[in-house]
Amino acid sequence: MTDAIDTTSRGDETRLRLLTAAIEIFGRHGFDASTRALAREAGVNLAAIPYHFGGKEGLYLACADHIGEQISARIGPVAEEVRSRLWSAANDGPCRRPLEEGEARRLLAQILEAFARTMVAPESAGWARFIIREQMEPTEAFSRLYEGVMKRIIETARRLVGRILNENPDCEAVRLRTISLVGQILILRAGRAAVMRQMEWDEVGDREFALIRDMIADSVAALAPPPTGG
Template sequence: MRSTPGRLSAADRRDLTSAARIREAAILRFARDGFDASLRTIAADAGVSGALIVHHFGSKKDLRRACDEWVLGQIRDSKRTTLATGDSGPWLAQLGRAEQYAPLAVYVARTFQAGGESAAEFFDHLVDDVVDYLAEGERNGLIRPSRDNRARARLLTGMSVGSMLLQMTLHPELLRGGDFTGFFRHLTETVTAPALELYSEGLLTSRKLLDDYLMYVPDPPAAAGGGESAAPPS
């Protein structure tokens, strides 16, 4: 029986529920074991058959793509919640719900550990989103304008991803047994305060280095190591 447009049948609702359950199980399993995890293992985690995964997602590659899209959407929404108004309340509430975001952080780190085209595409999507919500922050007067919005977004994204990968490398014990919450809390306690200090107060006491560099870029001196040293301007 075909469902009425705009209204899902009970079977359709069950279908959507099972797809979401598979996606959730896949994100957790990929975060725990990396992307070599099998569809059979994911099916067992979700309490479904492998055939049902194929029915909903087609292949493991397509399932991973669906997981990527959902994780990116969750990150995007959480960032925009803070930058939309500048109210720290929602952001602090998110910190208090580390268990909700911890698997997503580990999933992101696993994506870059795996490398390849999927990691490059994921990074580009992250940067696109950072450009968008920083622009929103600029419109709201919360973020300073940049002379190169995308370059700034790439740097911020790389710093964030690099921090996660470094903590995973230095503290693998925090991920044993799938303890994503312990890892995420350690990560936030390690980087949040110094990052906010850097973003809020800056690092250098003057902009001299920036101004000198911007003057240097259009007309740099001859490269060192070519047998001749660049003479200072007279």
């Protein structure tokens, strides 16, 4: 029994080492990276790739799934709380509690802050390189990333933006406003070198993140319907 547990544990460790190494290698060199380089970076036998993932393509797709899982684990609790509140506001029944604009703004800031904290975390660097490559030349891995985590974050934020603007969350104007807000967070990682140089920061610690939080609060507070012509 102990031997079986040890074997499973070693297998899980090897799988994780391959995923961690592959995210880094694929992020830097794309799918053309050799399986030999992937195995060498992970410090495992070359045969471990087909054994655990069926081949390089399986490993590549597993990297996308793993990134999605890691981002979801960090944002998931906040996003789930927000989605639960949105559901209760939309559900007809005696316990229905309408979502007020002020609460919608607070929840939007909350989910954007959780996303920002994930983007500035050191471990997100490798994820970002992988995701940016997929943004430029989408494959099935992008579909997995989008459906697995990105879509849920954006659509949750979009429903809040729609409530704040008192607009249909499915309309193009609300979609664009939401993408603009999410883009302000993505630039913290996708444009990290420029951000750090412009801000003259060496790291993103508590003080720096407090400024990012203020930026998010200002952006959410500035959300308003476009002025109507008189």
